[in-house]
Amino acid sequence: MDLTNFEPTRTLPGLLLDRANREPDAVALRHWRDGVMQAITWRTYRDRVQDLALGLVAQGVRHGDRVAVMSGARPEWVFAALAVQSVGGVVIGVYPTNSPAEIEQLLVHSEAVAFIGETTTELTKVAEVAAHTPKLRLVVGIDATPPELPEVIKRTTWEALCEEGTQYADDSADPLSELVAGGSLDDAAVLFYTSGSTGVPKGVTHSHRTLQHSVQTFVGLYPQILSHEHDAVGFLPLAHVAPALVSVFAPLLARLVVTYCRMGDYEDVLRSVRPTAVLWPPRFYEKIAGELIAQTEGWPRLRRYAYHAAMWAGRRVAERRWSHRRPSVPLRIAYAAALRWVFLPLRATVGMDRIRLAYTASAAMPESVIAIWQIWGLDLRENYGLTETAGCPIAHFDQPFPRPGFIGKEFPDPRFQVKVADDGEMLLRAPLLFDGYWRNPAETEAVFEDGWFRTGDLMERTPHGDIRLIGRKKDVIITRGGKTINPQPIETRLKESSLINEAIVVGDARKYLTVLLEPSTTADARSAESLAERLRAEVARVNADLARVEQLKDFRVLPRSLEIERGERTANGKIKRNAVVRSFAALIDDMYGANDDAAIANHLRSRPK
Known part of the structure; x- marks a missing residue:
């Protein structure tokens, strides 16, 4: 790959076909499950994608259709993505932590026609909202059979769908190549939904062309992966753009072998694989x-x-x-x-x-x-x-x-x-x-x-x-005095402390800045008073280097950790500032006293006696 003049010539499934033809017996990826490592060659990779792609065609999935995949990091996510793209469809990653309401919003917005779920947990979530997703007509279970669904939606298993694809392929010598030939570099390939840290999640459309230019920059970080085999461990959710780029799409162009594993196993797998990238x-x-x-x-x-x-x-x-x-x-x-x-x-x-x-x-x-x-x-x-x-x-x-x-x-x-x-x-x-x-x-x-x-x-x-x-x-804070302040550098300085896991600076439309602190799980919490004194010292440390208008006048310790389920974090762990401010409004108001506009707001909300 010429890193400065690179121009894609094949779709992503086309790159898969090229690798499978050129080095069919080379290891394409690995899978760690229950302490056992399984290697998957490029030939097997292509065959799995072919069976699934033809199974999707047999179920009526066509060029341009959207298919959602809700799973942890595992080879089936990769096979599903390339199978959907082989048909000319668009793959959508869904976080395993998403709630039924979030899944419904995504399926309705994208008008997904099919849903592939990993376990009973994911399949049950989609079953709860299936009746409200008018375009959905197929639900596939990887490790489990989907529960009962509305009659218009077919439910099947991964194995059954692939078997259907095998039978469908009997009439053609090279059915996957025929499917892939119908695709274009500028076809939509993936919809990545934004985290929603600043509002309603948006579907970000990437084509086969834009994703390969993204791989171009990744290879620019680590050019050795073009000529020498390198190992990586894939455990982060592939619904997120960075893990998908590195673990799913970059290996099609580079010599990067990813070992997939569950999030709970990644420490053991790191010690076993000893990755290089x-x-x-x-x-x-x-x-x-x-x-x-x-x-x-x-x-x-x-x-x-x-x-x-x-x-x-x-x-x-x-x-x-x-x-x-x-x-x-x-x-x-x-x-x-x-x-x-x-x-x-x-x-x-x-x-x-x-x-x-x-x-x-x-x-x-x-x-x-x-x-x-x-x-x-x-x-x-x-x-x-x-x-x-x-x-x-x-x-x-x-x-x-x-x-x-x-x-x-x-x-x-x-x-x-x-x-x-x-x-x-x-x-x-x-x-x-x-x-x-x-x-x-x-x-x-x-x-x-x-x-x-x-x-x-x-x-x-x-x-x-x-x-x-x-x-x-969008994160700037404008105080009541008209001062514009960026909270992130202050928060980053606070989080340098081993005592602090998260810091959320607040003060928009207020007279001064304050901060909510989530203590680290490793913080010594022998007494609340002792922890508060140590946190006060950390706030003072940061304040010493800040301009007067940037200094934090008070802090409060959060009574609990911030949670995805409460909407305070995005699926990939980012803080949703507005949601945190709403969740802990009373705690924040307590730092500003009776003279703050919160007192007026409370007065307006109160009922006359």
Whole structure:
């Protein structure tokens, strides 16, 4: 693949056919189930897709139809996606955590004609709302038979549908190739629904062409996967754009072998596979780093001394890298010893010793988390992508061990362009941009300006061209005094503390800022008073570096964790700020006192005596 002049020539199922013809017996992917690893070749991959695709055709699924898949990360999700696309259809990922109401909204909006569910749990959810989805006419169970459904909807199992496809194929020598030949690069391939963190989820339409340009940028992060086999572990929901891009579509063009497993098994699978390529959301790096730090604290005294000495060398090497200074020869020797005898063995305990380059996206990561992994020898870099880009038009493509806090530069292809609007918003122009919001031309038109996509993110660029995100345009807080404040940098600073899992800064239309804190599960909570004092110290630490109008005047500890089921988090874990503010309105009002406008609102709502 020419990374700077790449132009797709085949649809995604066409790429599958090419790989199956070129290397039929090579391993395409693996599956971990109950401690057993199963390898699947490209020939088997193609055959599974063919059987399912023909089964869908036999059930009346046609070019342009939408098919929803609700499942964890497993090979069947991949087979389903490529089978639907082989028919010329559009696959829709549904999060396993979605409620029946959310499933109904998605099926109705997309006018999906078929639904593929993993277990009885998912199938029962769709059965609850099936009567309200007028276009749905087929429900397929992967591990279970669907429950009773309205008569107009056929229910079947994965095995039965594939068997039907096998019989349907008897009349043709190469039925999958015939199906795939009817597709076009600009056909819609996937509908990724946005998380809904700022409103009703939108269906983001990506074509076979835009997804391959997205893969182009992913390969740009890790060019070695074109020539040498690399291993990855797939456990994140494939309904989300980044895991789907990395685990489902990138392997069609690159030599990346994904081992799929359940979310609950990923730690065991990491240790077994020892992956070489990683792209995770920040919370996984945070979680694993916390576990490793706790592990070192339990080491014998002599080993702890060795670790502290290694950290001394690691910090100094990191500081020199960030300031573009070459470490001295003695320091390089000391760090090489630290890496070999301390840091790599430490990382090996969680299966991360073979990784030399890792990326994170989807949310801001505390700089301290990036720093600790870089000190431990993992070249962890932030990059930038949205559901609307699928790939990463901005990243540290050729900057090893970059200073934390920056997301990099544009992808090195002249078709990828970034500029800053007058109000600081990042604007993008690139061939990986989505084709529009599904059946929502008004929303699509609203996010484009003279061919530039309005990202909704605020950015600044250094004289060297490095880009830093400084907040979300829609997340800005405007205080009663007219001050505009971006809460995300403040929240990120707070979450650097090991005591704090989530921080939600509030203060829109208020006189000052306050914050809701969700303590970390590892925080020592021997008494509420003790925890409150320690959290107060963390707030004071952050306030010390803030301008007066940005300082947090008070805080409250959330009485419970934020929940997807209550609408406070999106399916991929992001905070829905407005929902949190509604859920804890009384707690927030308590931080502003009787003089706040909440008192007037309460007076208006109260009934006269």
